[in-house]
Amino acid sequence: MSLLDNAIWWHVYPLGAMGAPIHDRSGDDAGHRLPRLEAWLDYVVELGCSGLLLGPIFESVAHGYDTLDHFRIDARLGDDADFDHFMAACRERGLSVMLDGVFNHVAASHPRVEELAERDEHGNVQCWEGHCQLTNLDHSKPEVAQLVVDVMLHWLRRGIAGWRLDVAYDVPRSFWRKVTRRVREEFPDALFLGEVIHGDYARFVYTSKLDTVTEYELWKATWSSIKERNFWELDWTLGRHAKMCETFVPQTFIGNHDVTRVASQVGGAGAIVAAAILFTVPGMPSIYYGDEQGFRGLKGEGERHDDDLRPELPESPDGLLPYGWWMFNLYRVLIALRRRNPWLARGKLEVLAKSNTAIYYKISDDAGNYLHVHLETEPRMLVIISQHDGEVFRWEGESDPP
16 A cells, blocks of 8 residues: 555654754754654654654755755754664664655745746746745746756655655646656655645645645644534534545644644643544544644744744653653554554545534445544543444543643
C-alpha cells in the first residue's frame, strides 16, 4: 500500500522544537541542533507513527518559510552530514520523512529574486499577501519550474519520501501538474501534499495532480463541535468529507504549526474525543508534536504570533513533564487501532445518529470490515469504538487526570 493508505505522521517544526533562534538573530547562531531530534525517534515509533513530517529545514532568514537556499540545511540546524545521519536513523526505525517545500515565495533577500520574482504590469516585485519580506515567485517562468524540480529531486535522491507544499493554493495548478509529472519520472511513488485551506478540495487534487491536500474543514468542525456542543456541525462536515474521500485520501489533522492547540480549544478530555475522530475517519492522519501530550498553545497576533505554537522540546522525552503521559498512552491505543485497520484510510463513512452533544457513525469497506464510533460531550466526555468482536476502545472523563 502507498503512504496514503498506511502513513501516520508526527509533524514537527524543527527550528522551534530544537530551540533555534528565530527572532532577534545576532552573531553566529549556527549549531548542530538537528541531531537532537534523533533522541525523539524512538518516542515517535513507540507512539505508533510511521513517518515524520518536518517543517522547514532549509537556509532561511527567520522562521523557515522565508527561504534563502533550498539546497542547504539551515545553519541553525546543522549541515549535510547532520541530515544524512538523521535520515539513516529514520531508516533504521522504518520511519519515512516528508519535507516542507516553500515554492510559492522566497525571502526578499533570496539571491535569485531579481530573476525569479513575480512582477506587476509596472515591473514592481510582488509581495506575498502584503508581507514584503517575502517575494512571490513567477510560476509562469520556466526557471522557477526548473528550480522546483531540481530541489525536489535533490532531496528525494537523499532519501525523503515526499513533499508538503506550502501555500499550494496560491500556485497555479498547471504548475503543480508540470512539476510533479517531471519528478515522478524518477520517483513515481513520491508523495505530494498540498496546503489548501478553503475551496473544493477534490477539484484541487484532480486539477493539480497532487496526491492529497490538508483537510481544514474537518479540523475546524472537530474542535468546534466539541467546544460548542454542536455535533450537527460535525455531521455536516463528515458528509462532505465522505464525499471527497470517494476520489482521494485527504490529510487529516487536529493540530499543526499554524493553529491554536486542540487542548487549548477543548481541554484535555475534549482533545481525546478529537483524537478519536482523527484516528477513525478516512484519511491520512498527522499528529502535531506535543498534541499527544496535551500541549497548550494559542495563535497570537503580531510578529511572534506563532511562537506559542512552536515550542522547544526537551533534550529527550525523559524531560517531558509527567502531566501528559496519560494522553500519550491513549493516543497509542487509538493509533494501534488505526494501524490494525489500514482499510480505514479509504473507508466509507456514514453518520447513523446525532444530537447536539452526541454523534454515532460507522466506517466500513467492501470486504465487510466496519467500525462503529459513539461520541458524547455531556454529561461527561465519552468515546466508545466497537468492531465485530465488541468494544475495542472505551474512554470516559470530564477533566485532565491529576
